[in-house]
Amino acid sequence: MQVPLIRLQCGVNSYEWGKKGSESAAARFAAATPSDNLSIQADKPYAELWMGTHPSNPSKDLTTGRTLLDLCAENQLLLSESVASKYGSKLPFLFKVLSINKALSIQAHPNKKLAEQLHARDSKNYPDDNHKPEMAIAITPFEGLCGFRPLGEIAHFLETVKPLRTLVGESEASQFVQAAKQEGGDEAAKKKALQTAFGGLMSSSPEDVDRETASLVKLAESEGADFAAGGVSSTKGAVLAELVTRLNGQFGSDIGIFVLFFLNFVTLQPGEALFLVADDIHAYVSGDIVECMAASDNVVRAGLTPKFKDVSTLVDMLTYNYAPIDEQKMTPTEYPYATLNRNAYSSGSSVMLYDPPIEEFSVVRTLLRGEGAKATFDPLEGPSIVICTGGKGTIAVGPTKQEIQEGYVFFVGSTAELVLESAVGQDEEFTTFKAFCEI
Numbered sequence: 149m150q151v152p153l154i155r156l157q158c159g160v161n162s163y164e165w166g167k168k169g170s171e172s173a174a175a176r177f178a179a180a181t182p183s184d185n186l187s188i189q190a191d192k193p194y195a196e197l198w199m200g201t202h203p204s205n206p207s208k209d210l211t212t213g214r215t216l217l218d219l220c221a222e223n224q225l226l227l228s229e230s231v232a233s234k235y236g237s238k239l240p241f242l243f244k245v246l247s248i249n250k251a252l253s254i255q256a257h258p259n260k261k262l263a264e265q266l267h268a269r270d271s272k273n274y275p276d277d278n279h280k281p282e283m284a285i286a287i288t289p290f291e292g293l294c295g296f297r298p299l300g301e302i303a304h305f306l307e308t309v310k311p312l313r314t315l316v317g318e319s320e321a322s323q324f325v326q327a328a329k330q331e332g333g334d335e336a337a338k339k340k341a342l343q344t345a346f347g348g349l350m351s352s353s354p355e356d357v358d359r360e361t362a363s364l365v366k367l368a369e370s371e372g373a374d375f376a377a378g379g380v381s382s383t384k385g386a387v388l389a390e391l392v393t394r395l396n397g398q399f400g401s402d403i404g405i406f407v408l409f410f411l412n413f414v415t416l417q418p419g420e421a422l423f424l425v426a427d428d429i430h431a432y433v434s435g436d437i438v439e440c441m442a443a444s445d446n447v448v449r450a451g452l453t454p455k456f457k458d459v460s461t462l463v464d465m466l467t468y469n470y471a472p473i474d475e476q477k478m479t480p481t482e483y484p485y486a487t488l489n490r491n492a493y494s495s496g497s498s499v500m501l502y503d504p505p506i507e508e509f510s511v512v513r514t515l516l517r518g519e520g521a522k523a524t525f526d527p528l529e530g531p532s533i534v535i536c537t538g539g540k541g542t543i544a545v546g547p548t549k550q551e552i553q554e555g556y557v558f559f560v561g562s563t564a565e566l567v568l569e570s571a572v573g574q575d576e577e578f579t580t581f582k583a584f585c586e587i
Protein backbone atom coordinates (compact mmCIF):
# COMPACT_ATOMS: atom_id res chain seq x y z
CA MET A 149 0.00 0.00 0.00
CA GLN A 150 1.33 3.45 -0.95
CA VAL A 151 2.01 5.45 2.21
CA PRO A 152 0.50 8.91 1.81
CA LEU A 153 2.30 12.20 1.56
CA ILE A 154 -0.45 14.82 1.85
CA ARG A 155 0.11 18.57 1.28
CA LEU A 156 -1.91 20.42 3.93
CA GLN A 157 -3.78 23.71 3.87
CA CYS A 158 -3.54 25.05 7.44
CA GLY A 159 -5.57 27.70 9.24
CA VAL A 160 -4.18 30.76 11.05
CA ASN A 161 -5.66 32.27 14.24
CA SER A 162 -5.66 36.07 14.61
CA TYR A 163 -5.11 36.69 18.32
CA GLU A 164 -4.34 40.31 19.35
CA TRP A 165 -0.68 39.54 20.27
CA GLY A 166 0.23 38.28 16.79
CA LYS A 167 2.56 40.10 14.42
CA LYS A 168 0.70 42.11 11.80
CA GLY A 169 0.25 41.25 8.12
CA SER A 170 3.23 39.71 6.38
CA GLU A 171 5.43 40.56 9.37
CA SER A 172 3.86 37.42 10.81
CA ALA A 173 5.58 34.13 9.98
CA ALA A 174 2.26 32.40 10.75
CA ALA A 175 0.58 34.53 8.05
CA ARG A 176 3.42 34.11 5.53
CA PHE A 177 3.51 30.35 6.00
CA ALA A 178 -0.29 30.04 5.72
CA ALA A 179 -0.28 32.21 2.57
CA ALA A 180 2.34 29.95 0.91
CA THR A 181 -0.47 27.44 0.28
CA PRO A 182 -3.30 28.28 -2.13
CA SER A 183 -6.52 29.12 -0.30
CA ASP A 184 -9.73 30.81 -1.38
CA ASN A 185 -10.39 32.36 2.02
CA LEU A 186 -7.07 33.78 3.19
CA SER A 187 -5.83 37.17 2.05
CA ILE A 188 -3.28 38.72 4.42
CA GLN A 189 -4.31 42.19 5.63
CA ALA A 190 -1.42 44.51 6.55
CA ASP A 191 -2.94 45.79 9.83
CA LYS A 192 -4.39 42.48 11.05
CA PRO A 193 -2.52 40.38 13.66
CA TYR A 194 -1.78 36.75 12.71
CA ALA A 195 -0.74 34.80 15.81
CA GLU A 196 -0.82 31.05 15.24
CA LEU A 197 -0.63 28.67 12.30
CA TRP A 198 -2.31 25.40 13.37
CA MET A 199 -1.19 22.10 11.82
CA GLY A 200 -3.11 19.00 12.81
CA THR A 201 -6.54 17.57 13.44
CA HIS A 202 -7.75 19.77 16.35
CA PRO A 203 -11.42 20.48 15.55
CA SER A 204 -11.12 24.21 16.35
CA ASN A 205 -9.00 24.69 13.21
CA PRO A 206 -8.47 21.35 11.39
CA SER A 207 -5.90 21.23 8.57
CA LYS A 208 -7.15 20.12 5.16
CA ASP A 209 -5.84 17.96 2.32
CA LEU A 210 -4.98 20.64 -0.27
CA THR A 211 -6.02 18.40 -3.16
CA THR A 212 -9.42 17.23 -1.93
CA GLY A 213 -10.31 19.87 0.68
CA ARG A 214 -11.13 17.09 3.15
CA THR A 215 -9.97 17.57 6.73
CA LEU A 216 -7.04 15.52 7.99
CA LEU A 217 -9.36 14.65 10.92
CA ASP A 218 -11.77 12.94 8.50
CA LEU A 219 -8.97 11.16 6.64
CA CYS A 220 -7.56 9.77 9.90
CA ALA A 221 -11.04 8.71 11.05
CA GLU A 222 -11.50 6.89 7.75
CA ASN A 223 -8.11 5.18 7.74
CA GLN A 224 -6.43 4.68 11.10
CA LEU A 225 -3.38 3.16 9.40
CA LEU A 226 -2.36 6.74 8.58
CA LEU A 227 -1.67 7.07 12.33
CA SER A 228 -0.54 3.44 12.91
CA GLU A 229 -2.53 0.91 14.88
CA SER A 230 -0.65 1.60 18.11
CA VAL A 231 -1.16 5.39 18.04
CA ALA A 232 -4.81 5.12 16.95
CA SER A 233 -5.64 2.52 19.60
CA LYS A 234 -4.21 4.74 22.34
CA TYR A 235 -5.22 8.22 21.15
CA GLY A 236 -8.19 7.56 18.87
CA SER A 237 -8.36 8.46 15.19
CA LYS A 238 -6.74 11.90 15.51
CA LEU A 239 -3.23 13.20 15.94
CA PRO A 240 -2.00 13.02 19.56
CA PHE A 241 -0.31 16.41 19.08
CA LEU A 242 -1.08 19.89 17.81
CA PHE A 243 1.77 21.54 15.88
CA LYS A 244 1.92 25.34 15.54
CA VAL A 245 3.97 28.31 14.39
CA LEU A 246 3.57 31.35 16.67
CA SER A 247 4.58 34.85 15.59
CA ILE A 248 4.61 37.08 18.66
CA ASN A 249 4.39 40.89 18.53
CA LYS A 250 3.01 41.47 22.06
CA ALA A 251 3.22 39.34 25.20
CA LEU A 252 0.88 36.36 25.45
CA SER A 253 -1.23 35.99 28.58
CA ILE A 254 0.18 34.98 31.92
CA GLN A 255 -1.02 31.40 31.65
CA ALA A 256 -0.78 27.76 32.57
CA HIS A 257 -2.33 24.64 31.06
CA PRO A 258 -4.25 22.25 33.32
CA ASN A 259 -3.11 18.68 33.86
CA LYS A 260 -5.37 15.88 32.66
CA LYS A 261 -7.47 15.62 35.83
CA LEU A 262 -8.06 19.36 36.13
CA ALA A 263 -8.68 19.63 32.35
CA GLU A 264 -11.52 17.10 32.67
CA GLN A 265 -13.04 19.07 35.56
CA LEU A 266 -12.72 22.46 33.83
CA HIS A 267 -14.08 21.08 30.55
CA ALA A 268 -17.08 19.57 32.34
CA ARG A 269 -17.71 22.84 34.22
CA ASP A 270 -17.04 25.32 31.42
CA SER A 271 -16.54 23.80 27.94
CA LYS A 272 -16.74 27.25 26.32
CA ASN A 273 -13.55 28.50 28.00
CA TYR A 274 -12.02 25.03 28.33
CA PRO A 275 -12.77 23.25 25.02
CA ASP A 276 -10.73 20.08 25.75
CA ASP A 277 -10.57 17.49 28.50
CA ASN A 278 -6.89 16.90 27.80
CA HIS A 279 -3.61 18.14 29.29
CA LYS A 280 -1.39 20.47 27.23
CA PRO A 281 2.30 20.02 27.93
CA GLU A 282 4.10 22.10 25.32
CA MET A 283 7.52 22.67 23.75
CA ALA A 284 8.71 25.83 22.01
CA ILE A 285 11.64 25.89 19.56
CA ALA A 286 12.89 29.33 18.50
CA ILE A 287 12.87 30.16 14.76
CA THR A 288 14.02 33.74 15.48
CA PRO A 289 15.40 35.13 18.78
CA PHE A 290 12.65 34.61 21.36
CA GLU A 291 11.83 36.04 24.80
CA GLY A 292 9.55 34.40 27.33
CA LEU A 293 8.65 34.21 31.00
CA CYS A 294 8.59 30.65 32.22
CA GLY A 295 8.56 28.93 35.58
CA PHE A 296 9.09 30.54 38.96
CA ARG A 297 12.49 32.11 39.60
CA PRO A 298 14.81 30.74 42.29
CA LEU A 299 13.28 32.01 45.57
CA GLY A 300 16.30 34.19 46.40
CA GLU A 301 15.68 36.23 43.23
CA ILE A 302 12.02 36.83 44.14
CA ALA A 303 13.10 37.77 47.68
CA HIS A 304 15.53 40.30 46.20
CA PHE A 305 12.72 41.94 44.23
CA LEU A 306 10.39 42.01 47.23
CA GLU A 307 13.11 43.87 49.11
CA THR A 308 14.01 46.33 46.34
CA VAL A 309 10.80 47.02 44.34
CA LYS A 310 8.39 48.83 46.67
CA PRO A 311 5.29 48.77 44.36
CA LEU A 312 5.69 44.97 44.10
CA ARG A 313 5.92 44.56 47.88
CA THR A 314 2.87 46.78 48.36
CA LEU A 315 0.72 44.62 46.04
CA VAL A 316 1.98 41.33 47.52
CA GLY A 317 1.25 42.60 51.04
CA GLU A 318 3.68 43.34 53.86
CA SER A 319 3.08 40.18 55.93
CA GLU A 320 3.05 37.85 52.89
CA ALA A 321 6.24 39.47 51.60
CA SER A 322 8.15 39.28 54.91
CA GLN A 323 7.03 35.67 55.50
CA PHE A 324 8.19 34.75 52.01
CA VAL A 325 11.57 36.49 52.36
CA GLN A 326 12.15 34.68 55.65
CA ALA A 327 11.25 31.28 54.14
CA ALA A 328 13.33 31.95 51.01
CA LYS A 329 16.43 32.80 53.03
CA GLN A 330 16.33 29.63 55.09
CA GLU A 331 19.22 27.37 54.21
CA GLY A 332 17.86 23.91 53.24
CA GLY A 333 14.58 23.97 55.12
CA ASP A 334 11.22 22.43 54.36
CA GLU A 335 10.47 22.42 50.56
CA ALA A 336 6.71 22.24 51.11
CA ALA A 337 6.82 25.26 53.42
CA LYS A 338 8.82 27.22 50.83
CA LYS A 339 6.32 26.36 48.06
CA LYS A 340 3.47 27.36 50.39
CA ALA A 341 5.15 30.70 51.10
CA LEU A 342 5.58 31.19 47.34
CA GLN A 343 1.92 30.40 46.71
CA THR A 344 0.87 32.83 49.49
CA ALA A 345 3.04 35.64 48.11
CA PHE A 346 1.97 35.01 44.49
CA GLY A 347 -1.68 34.69 45.56
CA GLY A 348 -1.34 37.99 47.45
CA LEU A 349 -0.11 39.70 44.29
CA MET A 350 -2.79 38.16 42.07
CA SER A 351 -5.62 39.17 44.41
CA SER A 352 -4.74 42.90 44.20
CA SER A 353 -7.62 45.29 43.53
CA PRO A 354 -7.74 47.10 40.16
CA GLU A 355 -7.30 50.44 41.98
CA ASP A 356 -4.16 49.21 43.74
CA VAL A 357 -2.81 47.78 40.47
CA ASP A 358 -3.41 51.12 38.72
CA ARG A 359 -1.68 53.07 41.48
CA GLU A 360 1.31 50.73 41.83
CA THR A 361 1.74 50.31 38.07
CA ALA A 362 2.18 54.08 37.75
CA SER A 363 4.80 54.04 40.55
CA LEU A 364 6.57 51.00 39.07
CA VAL A 365 6.83 52.58 35.60
CA LYS A 366 8.13 55.83 37.10
CA LEU A 367 10.84 53.91 38.99
CA ALA A 368 11.75 51.88 35.89
CA GLU A 369 12.04 55.02 33.78
CA SER A 370 14.01 57.01 36.35
CA GLU A 371 16.32 54.29 37.70
CA GLY A 372 17.22 52.42 34.47
CA ALA A 373 20.15 50.09 35.21
CA ASP A 374 19.77 50.74 38.97
CA PHE A 375 16.14 49.60 38.89
CA ALA A 376 15.45 46.81 41.41
CA ALA A 377 18.89 47.57 42.90
CA GLY A 378 20.47 46.52 39.60
CA GLY A 379 18.38 43.37 39.33
CA VAL A 380 19.76 39.82 39.77
CA SER A 381 22.40 37.87 37.85
CA SER A 382 19.84 36.27 35.52
CA THR A 383 17.95 39.50 34.79
CA LYS A 384 19.76 42.82 35.18
CA GLY A 385 18.05 46.05 36.27
CA ALA A 386 18.21 47.63 32.80
CA VAL A 387 16.53 44.58 31.24
CA LEU A 388 13.78 44.61 33.87
CA ALA A 389 13.26 48.36 33.44
CA GLU A 390 12.90 47.95 29.67
CA LEU A 391 10.47 45.03 30.08
CA VAL A 392 8.32 46.96 32.58
CA THR A 393 8.03 49.92 30.22
CA ARG A 394 7.49 47.67 27.19
CA LEU A 395 4.69 45.64 28.84
CA ASN A 396 3.14 48.85 30.18
CA GLY A 397 3.21 50.24 26.65
CA GLN A 398 1.46 47.09 25.39
CA PHE A 399 -1.13 46.60 28.17
CA GLY A 400 -1.30 49.79 30.26
CA SER A 401 -1.89 49.05 33.95
CA ASP A 402 -1.86 45.23 34.33
CA ILE A 403 -1.10 42.83 37.17
CA GLY A 404 0.85 40.74 34.63
CA ILE A 405 3.65 43.32 34.64
CA PHE A 406 4.37 42.50 38.29
CA VAL A 407 4.46 38.75 37.54
CA LEU A 408 7.71 39.53 35.71
CA PHE A 409 9.48 39.58 39.11
CA PHE A 410 8.25 36.07 39.98
CA LEU A 411 9.05 34.29 36.68
CA ASN A 412 12.30 33.45 34.91
CA PHE A 413 12.93 35.72 31.93
CA VAL A 414 14.30 33.39 29.23
CA THR A 415 15.83 34.30 25.87
CA LEU A 416 16.23 31.62 23.19
CA GLN A 417 18.40 31.81 20.09
CA PRO A 418 17.18 30.02 16.91
CA GLY A 419 17.23 26.26 17.50
CA GLU A 420 17.10 26.59 21.30
CA ALA A 421 14.04 25.18 23.04
CA LEU A 422 12.07 25.06 26.25
CA PHE A 423 9.59 22.51 27.56
CA LEU A 424 6.69 23.28 29.89
CA VAL A 425 4.90 20.51 31.76
CA ALA A 426 1.19 20.94 32.53
CA ASP A 427 0.54 23.45 35.35
CA ASP A 428 3.78 25.36 34.64
CA ILE A 429 3.21 29.12 34.63
CA HIS A 430 4.51 31.03 31.58
CA ALA A 431 3.97 33.93 29.19
CA TYR A 432 5.76 34.17 25.86
CA VAL A 433 6.91 37.73 25.09
CA SER A 434 8.36 38.01 21.57
CA GLY A 435 9.73 36.17 18.53
CA ASP A 436 8.73 33.43 16.10
CA ILE A 437 8.61 29.83 17.35
CA VAL A 438 7.55 26.39 16.33
CA GLU A 439 5.39 25.00 19.14
CA CYS A 440 4.23 21.45 19.72
CA MET A 441 1.79 20.33 22.38
CA ALA A 442 -0.56 17.53 23.34
CA ALA A 443 -3.86 17.90 21.47
CA SER A 444 -5.55 20.55 23.59
CA ASP A 445 -6.42 24.23 23.54
CA ASN A 446 -6.97 24.68 27.28
CA VAL A 447 -5.44 27.92 28.59
CA VAL A 448 -5.94 29.26 32.14
CA ARG A 449 -5.12 32.99 32.02
CA ALA A 450 -4.48 35.58 34.74
CA GLY A 451 -3.05 38.71 33.14
CA LEU A 452 -1.67 40.51 30.05
CA THR A 453 -4.75 39.59 28.01
CA PRO A 454 -8.19 40.87 26.96
CA LYS A 455 -9.41 37.25 27.01
CA PHE A 456 -11.28 35.40 29.77
CA LYS A 457 -9.21 35.31 32.99
CA ASP A 458 -9.55 32.68 35.71
CA VAL A 459 -7.15 33.95 38.38
CA SER A 460 -8.25 31.77 41.29
CA THR A 461 -7.99 28.60 39.17
CA LEU A 462 -4.49 29.62 38.05
CA VAL A 463 -3.28 30.40 41.60
CA ASP A 464 -4.71 27.09 42.87
CA MET A 465 -3.45 24.85 40.04
CA LEU A 466 0.25 25.80 39.88
CA THR A 467 2.91 23.38 41.11
CA TYR A 468 5.01 26.23 42.61
CA ASN A 469 8.15 24.47 41.43
CA TYR A 470 10.97 26.93 41.08
CA ALA A 471 14.28 26.59 39.24
CA PRO A 472 17.02 28.60 37.51
CA ILE A 473 16.54 29.53 33.85
CA ASP A 474 18.80 26.80 32.46
CA GLU A 475 16.60 24.09 33.96
CA GLN A 476 13.73 25.44 31.82
CA LYS A 477 15.65 24.96 28.56
CA MET A 478 15.73 21.70 26.55
CA THR A 479 18.90 20.36 24.98
CA PRO A 480 18.43 18.79 21.52
CA THR A 481 20.41 15.68 20.57
CA GLU A 482 21.55 14.31 17.24
CA TYR A 483 18.68 12.27 15.70
CA PRO A 484 20.04 8.73 15.23
CA TYR A 485 17.40 7.52 12.73
CA ALA A 486 18.32 9.69 9.76
CA THR A 487 21.18 9.27 7.27
CA LEU A 488 22.89 12.27 5.67
CA ASN A 489 24.39 11.95 2.18
CA ARG A 490 27.92 13.14 1.39
CA ASN A 491 26.84 16.67 0.34
CA ALA A 492 24.90 17.10 3.60
CA TYR A 493 27.69 15.69 5.67
CA SER A 494 30.38 17.90 4.15
CA SER A 495 28.27 21.06 4.34
CA GLY A 496 27.67 20.72 8.09
CA SER A 497 23.98 19.83 7.81
CA SER A 498 22.23 18.53 10.92
CA VAL A 499 19.20 16.53 12.05
CA MET A 500 18.43 17.34 15.70
CA LEU A 501 15.86 15.69 18.00
CA TYR A 502 13.85 17.58 20.62
CA ASP A 503 12.45 14.82 22.78
CA PRO A 504 10.39 15.94 25.82
CA PRO A 505 9.55 13.44 28.59
CA ILE A 506 6.03 12.80 27.28
CA GLU A 507 4.63 10.36 24.75
CA GLU A 508 2.44 12.47 22.50
CA PHE A 509 5.14 14.18 20.45
CA SER A 510 8.76 14.77 19.62
CA VAL A 511 10.15 17.20 17.04
CA VAL A 512 13.08 16.87 14.64
CA ARG A 513 14.71 19.95 13.09
CA THR A 514 16.51 19.20 9.81
CA LEU A 515 18.94 21.81 8.56
CA LEU A 516 20.31 20.93 5.07
CA ARG A 517 23.03 23.24 3.71
CA GLY A 518 23.77 23.60 0.00
CA GLU A 519 22.56 21.97 -3.22
CA GLY A 520 21.84 18.23 -3.11
CA ALA A 521 22.21 17.84 0.65
CA LYS A 522 19.90 14.96 1.57
CA ALA A 523 18.52 13.32 4.71
CA THR A 524 16.86 9.88 4.60
CA PHE A 525 14.70 8.98 7.61
CA ASP A 526 14.08 5.44 8.87
CA PRO A 527 10.36 4.54 8.67
CA LEU A 528 8.35 5.60 11.75
CA GLU A 529 5.52 3.56 13.29
CA GLY A 530 3.38 6.68 13.67
CA PRO A 531 2.22 9.95 12.01
CA SER A 532 4.30 13.04 11.24
CA ILE A 533 3.70 16.61 10.15
CA VAL A 534 6.53 18.45 8.35
CA ILE A 535 6.77 22.22 7.84
CA CYS A 536 9.47 24.09 5.92
CA THR A 537 10.44 27.32 7.69
CA GLY A 538 13.19 28.38 5.30
CA GLY A 539 14.73 27.63 1.91
CA LYS A 540 13.40 24.98 -0.47
CA GLY A 541 13.88 21.42 -1.69
CA THR A 542 11.93 18.23 -2.25
CA ILE A 543 10.08 15.90 0.08
CA ALA A 544 9.60 12.27 -0.94
CA VAL A 545 7.83 9.20 0.45
CA GLY A 546 8.60 6.15 -1.68
CA PRO A 547 7.96 7.02 -5.36
CA THR A 548 5.97 10.17 -4.45
CA LYS A 549 8.09 13.32 -4.56
CA GLN A 550 6.89 16.93 -4.17
CA GLU A 551 8.39 20.41 -4.09
CA ILE A 552 8.63 21.97 -0.63
CA GLN A 553 9.51 25.54 0.26
CA GLU A 554 8.97 28.04 3.09
CA GLY A 555 5.48 27.69 4.55
CA TYR A 556 4.62 24.35 2.89
CA VAL A 557 3.17 21.76 5.29
CA PHE A 558 2.84 18.00 4.70
CA PHE A 559 1.25 15.10 6.57
CA VAL A 560 3.38 11.93 6.35
CA GLY A 561 1.59 8.66 7.11
CA SER A 562 2.92 5.93 9.34
CA THR A 563 5.72 3.61 8.08
CA ALA A 564 6.81 6.13 5.41
CA GLU A 565 10.47 6.28 4.43
CA LEU A 566 10.83 10.04 4.26
CA VAL A 567 13.55 11.75 2.17
CA LEU A 568 14.29 15.47 2.31
CA GLU A 569 16.64 16.97 -0.28
CA SER A 570 17.84 20.55 -0.47
CA ALA A 571 17.64 22.77 -3.56
CA VAL A 572 19.27 25.88 -2.15
CA GLY A 573 22.57 27.54 -3.05
CA GLN A 574 25.93 26.53 -1.59
CA ASP A 575 25.88 28.53 1.64
CA GLU A 576 22.08 28.67 2.04
CA GLU A 577 19.91 26.52 4.33
CA PHE A 578 16.81 24.41 3.79
CA THR A 579 15.14 24.10 7.20
CA THR A 580 12.23 21.85 8.19
CA PHE A 581 10.62 20.85 11.47
CA LYS A 582 8.89 17.49 11.80
CA ALA A 583 6.51 16.71 14.68
CA PHE A 584 5.79 13.03 15.19
CA CYS A 585 4.38 10.48 17.60
CA GLU A 586 5.72 6.92 17.85
CA ILE A 587 4.77 4.69 20.80
Ligand SMILES: NNC(=O)[C@@H](O)[C@H](O)[C@H](O)COP(=O)(O)O
Pocket residue numbers: 163196244252253255282430432439441447449453455
Ligand atom coordinates in the same frame (compact mmCIF):
# COMPACT_ATOMS: atom_id res chain seq x y z
N1 LIG B 1 2.31 29.05 25.41
N2 LIG B 1 1.63 29.10 24.24
C1 LIG B 1 0.46 28.49 24.15
O1 LIG B 1 -0.02 27.87 25.06
C2 LIG B 1 -0.28 28.59 22.82
O2 LIG B 1 -0.37 27.29 22.25
C3 LIG B 1 -1.65 29.17 23.07
O3 LIG B 1 -2.50 29.03 21.98
C4 LIG B 1 -1.49 30.66 23.41
O4 LIG B 1 -0.80 30.76 24.61
C5 LIG B 1 -2.80 31.33 23.57
O5 LIG B 1 -2.47 32.56 24.22
P1 LIG B 1 -3.65 33.54 24.60
O6 LIG B 1 -4.65 32.69 25.29
O7 LIG B 1 -4.14 34.13 23.32
O8 LIG B 1 -3.00 34.55 25.50
Ligand SMILES: [Zn+2]
Pocket residue numbers: 255257282430
Ligand atom coordinates in the same frame (compact mmCIF):
# COMPACT_ATOMS: atom_id res chain seq x y z
ZN1 LIG C 1 1.18 27.98 26.81
